Amino acid sequence: MGGVLLFAFAFSANLTFAAPQNAEYVSNTPTVYPPGGTVAQAVAFPDDGKFIQMGPGSEIILKFPGDYEAYPDGTSAADLRVDTFDIPYPAYAEVFVSLDGSAFISVGSFPDTANIDLDLTGAVKYVKIVQNGTIDQAYPLLGFDLDAVVALNAGSDGDGDGILDDDDNCPEIANSDQADFNKNDIGDACEMTGDGDGDGILNGADFCPKGTSDDSENDFSEAWGVHRWHYKEGMFIQQPNKKEKGTKEPRELSYTYGCSCKQILDYLKEEGLGEFGGHYKFGCSTSILDDFHNNLADGNPDGEYFIETVKVPGTNDLGIESAFNTVDGTKYNFEASGTYKFANWAPYGIADAKFNYRDAAHNSGTAGWVNGANWASPYANYLQVMANGGAIDWAEDYNSAHIYTAPFTGDGNTIHFNILDDAYGDNSGSIPVKIYADL
Secondary structure, eight states: OOOOOOOOOOOOTTOOOBSOEEOEEEEOOOEEESTTOOHHHHTTSTTSSOEEEEOTTOEEEEEOSTTEEEOOOSSSSOSEEEEEEEESSOOOEEEEEESSSSSOEEEEEESSOEEEOOTTTOOBSEEEEEEOGGGOTTSTTOEEEEEEEEESSEEEOTTOSSSOGGGOSSTTSOOTTOOOTTOSSSOGGGTSSOOTTOSSSOGGGOSSTTOOOOOOGGGSSSOOOTTOEEEETTEEEEOOOTTOOSOOOOEEGGGGTTOOHHHHHHHHHHTTSOOOHHHHHHOBOHHHHHHHHHHTTTSOOSSEEEEEEEEEESSOSOOEEOSSOOOTTOEEEEEEOOOEEOSSOTTSOEEOSSEEEEOGGGTTTOOEEEEGGGSOTTSTTTTSEEETTEEOOOOSOOOTTOOEEEEEEOOSSOOEEEEOOSOOTTOBOEEEEEEEEEO
């Protein structure tokens, strides 16, 4: 039985699927039954009495029509079905899948109808079926009948960015990151022109795109506070003290991504981060402006800001240092993603930041994903991403997207990341780790 080649694949939890779609004939000419039909008719629908006969060594390529592709649904349920039946003895059908029609990946060899989970491969446009009789040594020359290839979770992706049109915030322009800076459900790729509120900040970069209030002293309930900031006449201005000391240079509206002081306070209050009574009275403090700027620096108002990405090598134990020194006592967050290879056990022998994929021979008789933290000493935490010589408490359970997060407290030094293995000769690849500061 063939295995599955694994890839890191991030899926959306709210994908909207169309009705199942049947694949269409592309190339090769196996025998059609009943006689007189066409290959396209034979594989159009399952259980319609029409099928094609796959003899020894024969193959056929099919694709899903229009913009439709077979998509993973984020569960272990089948996403692709290949309907076959035997004539009269079992011969194996090896199934290959591809998104572009050139690079095909084997997802296994099957003696009968195959139900295939695509969460480990990603979306599929093309399917190739090969009669692999050599696997069944008892009947190496017999074939099988192919009835249909069906995308159980079919979706249309007009711009080819991997996001179904019904879930794509910019379906006309490819934007696989689905970036939506101002959270208005329209992707930045579709908003990078135009300035709806006329404040000089383009819509896609404007976190407050529905107008910028022109703050003045009258907008606040008390006199403008010393060293407090107001947005006035197109700039952020800071009020000096009586001796004109401490005044900082005016700041442009782009520093706060198109938001005035009051808009910033309204947003923070709506997020439940405080009442900000003093700021509503006297204006925004420097820390309010700076924290708001840093929070949005990565385009995501999530209370943290991106600092850097390090790529932790899986090929040696030297590892890599962060380019910055942490601040002692400051909270940081790690986000690791992807996989690297640690052994030539294809399709096994790959690992992510927390788990490694092992065959039965190397895992006490059971194949699957193993948490490196569960290994006994001296191999505890082997193959995992570590920080400063210690284990990282990655929060999530195994997931097919291979994304894991963990908190970290700064000590005033750089952060050293590495991966431990007892043999690096057959290793390749790295694990990227994003580092965020927690506001």
